[in-house]
Amino acid sequence: MKLFKYLLCAMLFTSFNSFAQDDVTTEREQGHTNQNKFKQLYEEFSTPNMFRTGSGAPGPGYYQQQADYKMDIEIDDDKAKLYGEETITYTNNSPDELKYLWVQLDQNVRAKDSKTPLISNSVVRPVTTSSNAVTSYLKESFDGGFHIDEVKDVKGKDLAHMINRTMMRVELPKPMQSGDQFSFQIKWWYNINDHVKDGGRSGYEYFEENDNRAYVIAQFYPRMAVYNDVEGWQNSQFWGRDEFALPFGNFDVNITVPADHILDGTGVLTNREEVFTKDMMKRYNKAKKSYDEPVMIVTQDEAEKAEKSKSKKKKTWKLSAKMVRDFGFSTSRKFLWDMMAVKLGDKDVMAVSLYPKEGNPLWEQWSTKAVASTLKSYSRMTFDYPYHKAISVHAKQQGMEYPMICWNYGRPDKKGNYSDRTKYGMISVIIHEVGHNWFPMIINSDERQWTWMDEGLNTFTQYVAEQDFGEWHPGALSPNDKAYPSRRGPAKNIVRYMGGNQDYIAPIMTKGLNTYQFGNNAYSKPATALNILRETIMGRDLFDYSFSEYANRWKFKHPTPEDFFRTMEDASAVDLDWFWRGWFYSTDYTDIGIKEVKKFAVTSTPNESGNRIAKRNNIDPKDLVYFIEEGSEGYDESIKNGVAIDNLPTVKEYIMDNFTPAEQKEMNETPKFFYEVTFNKPGGLVMPLIVEYTYADGTKKRETYPAQIWRLNDKEVSKAIASNKEIVGVMVDPDLETADVDTSNNVWPKEVKESDFDKFKEKVRN
Template structure:
């Protein structure tokens, strides 16, 4: 033992001798809580820094679609041509495609796994695809071979699609009956002026082939949403002449489908920060506002670098719009389409105001909105998002309408820009979106509406419920009573804690913005998020990911005691819960002054108790853990220490 070591041992012994008897360091430790909890090493496809690796790849899917909507039979008939680019390092003998309208058949897996009493994801059972004329081509080879299994279809090629850039085309005709109840994601709604068709999951779409699991072919059951590749969608929708169609992407033929009056109003709206009516409430059904007076009309839309498209068609729409101002100086447009039953200044008349504010906030705060329109559609759907278009409840008003509008538009960032797998990891889009909704709500109109996220202790009843489940629970098997917490609120609270309590705003925002920019239009996995946040923020967060995202444990920090020691004070704290956390304390002194004391999370590596020597020339009156009540601490009774004994000041 060298001289320095002998001196160190002597000092430690002296401190142990003079401090209160139980102040020595804990012999056992909690290092297990801080160890890596999953395999997170990088490879050529995904780096350890949480970025795409030097050989990262993803496939591309471009669609040309022509479809016709029949508002008498409530059917849609169409043709799709898919151009598929195989950027993977292996040849593909087949592709998998989704036929999600097959969920609306009496023998679908989704229907057969729905409880007898039903749930949010009820759906009609008179639908399902009729697929005809399928042709799959690679170079000059042609195949018609395909296999349909529930909501998936396997399409075989005569010769493989070559790796690293090979292309194939798949074309087919499709037809189905549009459901009334579309699992709270699509369907039809009858109002006084006609039916509103909310069209989503409305065409056959290729599944994702990735470097993680190969083909992602989970069936469409209910709670699990979607995972698609990016590409260009060029689609035409033919409808009765007196229908208004709004859809993802830019309208390509406004001169053909808009009357001169509506087109002039559209031009006005593109320059206006205030909402401009395109079709006023009293003009619904007015024949002078349609470009044609009979027959059908074809609306042509196009969107690039998107993972999906949706549209809505109706003759019952009030239609309004306003411009959206983006940080780069670019402009896009907010639009709302809703029936007269939804009209009113306390209801959908403010929809475009809400939409504009939401898109502008997220663009400024996180990443600029990329698409030419952002459309909010009133339908018989609680709330559902697609690139550039939402369906929200036609009955929503006030704070409820703001909340659902803001939430669904937030989904344009997660998962439409950052393309996560919603069917496996609902928390990576719902939770992240709920988190950014908090700040958008605080910013909107000087806090006109409240946010739930800054009241985390109001949710501790769920955190102590023995039937709670973990965030990583597969959404389609999660108890629906838990889904709101494990997919939305608990992951959102996790990010809130990182920003407001653990990392601080600047470090968190730098890392989170970097994550969005790095993975925009790509397919991150959970480990990519964990690795990227740690590398940019400069913090090992294994203890947090493990405790909060992959467990059902709780936070319970406690103050055990405060006692005077040689003119200073010793504050004894403990981790009475399952998850370690940094300790933030407010120390209030007898003279009325106070100070903040912060202890790093590493104190819990050494055990479940810790003593902090507070050097002060004042008298401690009280100590409070987490004075701002940021943590969802499940036991508030041990958060404070009241003054006991000593009077006067030093």
């Protein structure tokens, strides 16, 4: 076998070299720049510096700013208004002098003069619903923007400030030098929106039957913008879709609500014994020791009783959080509340759910268990969850995340019935939103610029966590499902998008606001890319080690895309520039097929090509090994005579002269069949070539040729194959691992009707 491979390579090299010489033309082509798909990403990447190294790790000069908040918040439940006062202490850890500070006013996206509606396309449709007609043409726009009453220093002196839509510039009395701190105060209020009717990432849902609201409150306070080494102030306007970039800091927040409300949010509840009843405290202490089933802190009977009346008294809940980038909370008298402990490493974390009775029985069955499962899966893939709790809040039509708390959809009908779609949808959104605690709440990427860095990485890890959940909780699976039916992650699920109209597809490396098909671009495609990278290209061990290295390098820091790309290569010794370029910087798609398969037989009869080669190299034609292609004169006779390569006199002589007896003994499988398989690549995306060969005896062999096989010819490549068994079928990407958009060219021969191809087509259809 070794001899054959040597001779065959020599033969192919000689013939290809001869072909190249014969094909020289008199007219030379113009030169060109390097357009190779394997070109390194030096032009796309920033030059490493003292802040961010070429390895993808933070550099010796890396810094980040800190913003600490002390807040007093009150919700007027009758008028659905939020009032707040805050003191912000800003620390300048940068080496730069700062003349002013930028503060985000994200609620202004709902201000009456908001320009967000003006950038969206709108048309008059021939028919629409009555509600849509009223909302679009008759209803006055909701005034949900911030009303800033005061901006002062801590001595009560007014600070000059300017509001530009969703950003406010605060002028400093004197420039801040490196290491300086500055404290200032803001007083504000705003009308809370009905997020069910008017949309938005936070707000309230109104329950008409008992005149109650359930609040999910976020972006409720003026928040410091990020200042970093990449672009200085990140003061890009909030248009409503691409989310937030925020610095880390410490929060002390007092929230006053009606006395009969149940409330939870970011941070440690520091006055638990003041706001809990004795029964609630007993149940809470029990929950801290319950690792298998949630413990009800507030029961459904208690919640239903509370929603029938309204207290005129008030209660203040005090929350304190360290090293978080944001703050959110939820409150209502309608809430049931359950908790369960989760063991992570050497500490316990509390998995928590808040939901109105409208969420049951689904939420009581699966919400907190989904939280607990997520904490375990994400900790395994990255690092142990560092906070003391993770909360899932039921909110209609919501899916949004904040440190330690998130809101999630999924509601049964009024009789408590729900479909598989509702159940899986609820579990998946909980996994996704709880997972955002890692991306971007801790691994604090810039969502405003690179949406995929939080949504895509999180959706990939969500897929891993969903599969874990299905394995750990088989009772949650429907009878027909052997594994959790993840919507995003598997390669075949992205095929329709990848092969779609190029006019409406943007590269992943596009600012979130400007992408077409936001869900596919920011969530599905990067998640699929990483899943392919893990399963098909790198392997789980290399990928998981590198992914964890990235997470640990950049937890509680501000990574960029390049930091991720570089770390994945640095920790694995796998050159992935070709992969990042194809999947993240282009809209290329995968289409790899079989162009042709040629069969050859060994013959002892010299041919014309051999005579030319022998003459050119001054050797005896009898010293060459000859191959004859199927369909050529003499092929059938060679097959009939069964000429074996190791029976040729010159081959025997070569073996005797060049191989030891032990090596000769290894040559026990004489190849009888020879093939030249040519694979083509109509698609632009470089991917590994995964091939399954089927033999006449029904056995199969799988071969994965690395993506580098395309490095010298991006259009087609050929592989010479010697086999002691006849090949009757060749299939490219048999398990649909590469998101191939056209599988009609993936099988040879075209007319194959064996059960394997039928199964293959069934995979494609599904």
